[in-house]
Amino acid sequence: MKPRTDWAPPRWLRVVLPSVLILVWLAAAGLGGPTFGKLSSVSSNDQASFLPASAESTDVQDWQKKFTDSAAVPAIVVIESEDALDHAQLDGLSTLGQKLGDVTGVQRPAGDARTSVAGPIPSKDGKAVEFIVPVADTNKVKTVVADLRQVLDDSAPSGLHAWVTGPAGLTADLVNAFGGIDGILLLVAGGAVFLILLLVYRSVVLPFLVLFTSIFALCAAILLVYLFALWGWIALSGQSQGILSILVIGAATDYSLLLVARFRESLGHVESRWAAIGRAWRAALEPIAASGATVILALLCLLFSDLNSNKSLGPIAAIGIVFSVLSALTLLPMLLVVFGRTAFWPFRPRFEGEHPPARKHVDETGIAGLAGIRGLWRRVGTLIARRPRATWIVALMLLGVCTLGLTQLKANGVQQTDVILTQSDAVDGQKVVxxxxxxxxxxxxxxxxxxxxxxxxxxxxxxxxxxxxxxxxxxxxxxxxxxxxxxxxxxxxxxxxxxxxxxxxxxxxxxxxxxxxxxxxxxxxxxxxxxxxxxxxxDTNDTAQSDLLKIIPIVLAVILIILMLLLRSILAPVLLIGSVVISYAAALGVSAVVFDHVFGFPGADAAVPLFGFVFLVALGVDYNIFLMTRVREESLRIGTRPGILRGLGMTGSVITSAGVVLAATFAALAVIPILFLVQIAFIVAFGVLLDTVVVRSLLVPAVSYDIGKAIWWPSRLWSSNLHDKEGGPRV
The missing domain is CATH 3.30.70.260 (ACT domain)
Incomplete structure (x- = not known):
């Protein structure tokens, strides 16, 4: 007889529901996919546009507009010779200035002037000249600078070396560096996710189902972000665009893995694929929704930022998480129910019957909660049961050592010439200037x-x-x-x-x-x-640093409230918040040492600590939510200490897999040769692995086991009759 909780929909609904939901997502992907190539048309990398209206430099810009109608960005063309330039060479360079002024997009001259280009201006040592070229078409700086460089290649006198630099040249090279976001980034991230899923599940079909879920979520999110940017509701930058892609793929995959794990577990207890997906969906709904809400609200806290680049990232990334949650809870269940056990081919889960009674959750060693748990997570559970206090103290000391690197963190901004990590004509030209x-x-x-x-x-x-x-x-x-x-x-x-x-x-x-x-x-x-x-x-650096002090307490307060509502407890959420904060500090400390002594970076963007905090704290809480919701579920059945061990054993593999996937997707940001993105890639990737391996696997369960059922204070579970005497040895 089927349990009353199992869902048995009528035949027509079994056909209509998957068909409709899959078609809706196909339509969203069909509309959103083509917008990938259009995002650059509504994206801006102009640093000035992200300043708050209250900044002094913003006031100066407003005054400048009164003095001149031109919003031109200057490009500096510098030409160098090994020897001093003679008069004949200088005269020849005068005609080059006219050719530079004729390039489409360069500001047209006013009055009777032949060109708006200033120069050639000789240097004091006579070995170089420079031209100041006002680029009027600021929406096509990349194209105009490319045309200026072509003119130099075609017309610069032989024996001389020429560069296009200045604000316009640096902006053009920055845009070129962001050029891999639409293609290379998605290819690397998608390939990493597929390979990890293939190794973890040893299934040919399942990686495609999860990857489709992530890509469809990204397509839908991109479509909405593009429209919002087109209508002027949000400000999109290359940084936001890259982070959006990675965040959606990583988050959607994490949520999918949780549902897949529950589905696979349910297939072992019920024969019907619909009954299995019903159980899996109900079990995964609360942690996925809570995790998604946590990340969304944490990201929306960026709206309190004074820096418009931070403020715009909040809703952009939140849109991505919304669609990640929706795809994991609507598209993936229908794909799984269509494929059933075939989704795990060639290692299809077998039907074994219902759970054994709660009293049999004691293994041969006498430790309650570990029955049926095998391999690594059985050994981890045994360690925690026998040495809980020693385990969490050692884990805490390890994290504390990692935080010592914070003293080497230099996050007060870097020169614009250090932002681009690959060869740059503008950077080389700036050195010549x-x-x-x-x-x-x-x-x-x-x-x-x-x-x-x-x-x-x-x-x-x-x-x-x-x-x-x-x-x-x-x-x-x-x-x-x-x-x-x-x-x-x-x-x-x-x-x-x-x-x-x-x-x-x-x-x-x-x-x-x-x-x-x-x-x-x-x-x-x-x-x-x-x-x-x-x-x-x-002003950008100063505002970013003040944002860090303002937003961190807001994010922590929001996440704390969500955890209290989810776990019906006060003590457990406080401990979880503390764990992710020290995990963040440890990740930032190690990153500072690596940036200084391994990569040799000149420093870090002032916004790096804030972005790292928002992503690591929100995503780190995700894994603790996955763990503690399962622990609470098991604790209601078999008691707190056994529930902790069983919850850890049942979620260990899936959360570790999710952490590796998320770390790999964020690491893919490093393929974009921008200092900010490379640093965010390392901080988040390393931080997620640290959180997954140390915090969620050792620190949190060991502290919880050591405290016992008081972890649920003041909820009903704290005062329940499920005593901890089932939990085995306790230090």
Whole structure:
């Protein structure tokens, strides 16, 4: 006789339900798949667009728009010779400037000027010249810079070396580095997931079913994200795009593995595939929904960020998790019920009958909860049962040692020339510019001051050792030309001062110059504003660091509330939160040591610790939810300590597999040669493995076993009559 809880749908529903759900997901994939190639058209990697409205550099940008209608981004073309350039060579380079100005996308000249390109400007040593090329078509910077480089290849005099650098050149190379997101990243991540599933389940069919579930979830999420970005509801960047793809594939696979494990277990107890999927779905619903809700709410906490790049990632990634949960709870069950036991071919699970009575969950060693558990998880369970306190103390000490590396963490931003990890024409050109010219040329500090205080502010700017030259903005007039000197442009009683930095605009020295100017210039004009490329990077780093202190407590509070509601306990959630926090600190500590002494990175983006925290804490809690919901289920049947051992044994393989899959998918981010993504890839991949192997397998179950049923305080399970005397030895 079938248990009352088993679902036996009518024949017509067994045909209609799978057909409809699978067709709906096929339609979503069919519509979302083609949008992969369109995401770059609605994506922006402009750092300035992610600053909060309250940032000083944002105010300066708003003032700049009043002084000029152009939003052009400067490209610097630098040409170097081994010997000093003679007059004939300089004259020949003048015609090259005209050709650069004729490139489509370069700002058109105003008035009678032949070109808007400034130059050739010779260096003091006479061995190099530079052109300042204003790129007006900021939506196609990559194409314009590629055309400028082609002009140099075709027209630069022989014997000379040429580069396109500056803000436009660096942006173009950054976009090129993100070019692998749509293809290579998905191929590597999908291949890693497929291979791991093949090794874990030794099934030919199941990896395809799980991978289809993940890819269909990603297609649906991409479609919605594309539409939201197209309508201007969210700001999409290359970083968000890459993280979205990895997060969806990893999360959808994790949720799928939990359902698959329950389905396989149910097939051993019931013959009907529909009864098995019904049991599996009901058992997996709560942990999957709770895990998904935890990650979604943790990601949405990024909406409290002041940095728009962080704020936009929240809803983008949350959309991905929503579709991951939906695909795991709707598409995958229908695929499994269609294939039944064949999904596990050639190792199909056999029907063995119902669970033995609870009293028989004692193995031959007398430890309750380990009956039927074999292999590694039986040995781990035995260790925890016999030495719980020693186990969790050693695990905690190991994590504590790992956290010592936090003292070496340098997450205060890096130079833009260090962001791209592969060869970059713009990075090479920037080094040539710094060698022959004022390193900050082409990316000046922009100062907005009152007209009445302009002379005093200009004098104060020129006194700063980090400033090479400074001048009032005259709208393009040449101050060295014969006749009256051009007058500064005045808007609403304000003038602009352009100050050329002596060091690279994206260097730590340049940022310190901006800090110094912001500290000293208010003495001449209390309303003065300091902005520009360097100020944008400085404000971005400062905002990211303040976001970290603001968002961490919010995320922890949200997750704590969810765990309390899920586990009906206070003590267990507090311990789980503590475990993932120390796991995060340990992962960040090891990562800092690896970044400094293995990879030799110059530092880390200021947003790296925040992104690492959100992903590791939210995803780390996922595995604890998978574990503790099963522990609670078993504890209700056989008591807390036996329930802990049985819950660990029953979820050990699936959670470890899920952790390896998620680590592999995040590690795939490293194929994109961007420093930020490579660092996030390592932190999350290593952190997930650390959490899976040490925290979830040893620390959490050992602490819980040592505490006993008080772990459920103050719920009914804490005060129940299921005593811990079944649990075997206790330290």
């Amino acid at each position: 710094a060698k022959h010219f004022d390193a900050g040329s082409g990316s000046p500090v922009v100062i907005v001051t009152k007209q009445a205080d302009a002379d005093a502010v200009l004098a104060a700017v020129e006194q700063n050792d980090g400033i090479s030259t400074a001048a009032l903005y005259t709208g393009g007039g040449d101050p060295t030309a014969p006749g009256p000197a051009p007058q500064p442009v005045v808007k609403d009683g304000r003038v602009l001062i352009d100050a050329t930095l002596a060091s690279e605009a994206d260097s730590a020295r340049a940022e310190q110059v901006v800090r110094d100017l912001r500290r000293t210039l208010p003495a001449a004009d209390p309303s003065v504003l300091v902005g520009g490329v360097t100020a944008i990077a400085l």
